[in-house]
Amino acid sequence: MLDATLSTTGAQGRRHYDGEFILEVDGVRKEFPGVVALDNVQLKIRPGSVHALMGENGAGKSTLMKIIAGVYNPDRGEVRFAGEKLVIRTPIDALNCGIAMIHQELNLMNTMTVAENVWIRREPKGAFGLIDHARMGTMTAELFASLNIHLDPLAIVGDLTVAQKQMIEIAKAVSYNSDVLIMDEPTSAITETEVEHLFAIIRDLRARGVGIVYITHKMNEIFEIADELTVFRDGKYISTVPASEVTRDDIIRMMVGREITEMFPKVDCPIGDVILDVQNLSLPGVFDNISFKLRKGEILGVAGLVGSGRSNVAEALFGVHPAETGDIWIDGEHVVMTSPQVAMDHGLAFLTEDRKETGCFLVLDCLENMQMALITRDKVNGAGFVQQAEVTRLVQEYSAKLRVKTPNLAERVENLSGGNQQKLLIARWLLTNPRILILDEPTRGIDVGAKSEIHRLITALAGQGVAVLMISSELPEVLGMSDRIMVMHEGRVSGFLDRAEATQVRVMELAAK
Structure with a gap:
């Protein structure tokens, strides 16, 4: 039996292991009050491979990963690491043993710097045992350079975007030099450009022999990055198959037990008069001169790379962080959007991008x-x-x-x-x-079945005359659901595209303009 509290392999470097599997889960069960989250599940991870774990929300994926990472203890079953039964009492035990995890929900300290977050509990010490901040900044810069991440180690985390925080979490996990790296929805808050960056990091880690567990609801990612995949349904193990031997429809059938034939059930809805008219909205240093009109029954998609200001504009429209200049008219009435209560009083609703921090x-x-x-x-x-x-x-x-x-x-x-x-x-x-519904990443972290249902619901709301402003980092979602697309670049509107003319290439051209 391997007692993780006595091992420091993760901190010192990867163990040399010649077995077929680096991590094995056998017969694990976990119950919470009123819920059986996992029922006799299994999982086997090979070194130097990417193993996708698939399933609907509530299938038990994150619960099992938290057991492996030491957040939860199983009620039954065992976890074997490098062929030995593993006893993990805390997340620190898992890290010491060589298992790191990027959680679906970000776990950073917003009041601390980037460097302090990356090296927390592992800070380099100088004279008299004090933290050597200069060396810590240098270590962070070197780590980021190796991962091609462009962030200031001294920046305060609370001032960064969700996508930037996600990249910090990735860098932090990689810094442990672990044998097994668990990634729970790592691309849920980043755009396609950042996804390609992440995949380059994953391929490098795989080449170094790291076993990677990859949880995602995005089907296209599975076929691009995964070697194998395992499917859970309602807390039970369904199957493990090579990724090259299944289709998207095969995976969906295993996940939900039914077929989903239409991911983007967009129908042409009557589009009425302008309900929201935004003119020259500006917040210095964040976004500038934003102007657009939104009509009743219209779905206006908003696309752009991380840092383009999409979410900031949404927050200004809802009064979370009001713009300093510019005008907003709702149904012809000039509205000074000073708070969310003012926005709600005028029929606005706002789904924020970060459900844990602001939802x-x-x-x-x-x-x-x-x-x-x-x-x-x-x-x-x-x-x-x-x-x-x-x-x-x-x-x-x-x-x-x-x-x-x-x-x-x-x-x-x-x-x-x-x-x-x-x-x-x-x-x-x-x-x-609501009369005006602002959705910032509405299907982030949502399984394929629920995603289709939410898309259908959005379309139905538009059919009832609700005006929808939908921000999404998933271009297929923006293209599939929008009547028009507003593309942003570095805090400005770089262009508009009608549904008929919009393609991924056209959107990306405007996003990188």
């Missing part, structure tokens, strides 16, 4: 999370009391409509999978019956 209240239950925006709007009677019976009925209705997988509405949101947290947030805003 979910993780320690509250599903009902409390979903009803949050609704009771702020109008489900309060004249005496100021919440109409709880009606609110609960509506929450249950939308929870069922979006297939939020939870034992009941009293379940704490932190116990839900990332994808189910995302669906819960979408339901929260749909409950307010």
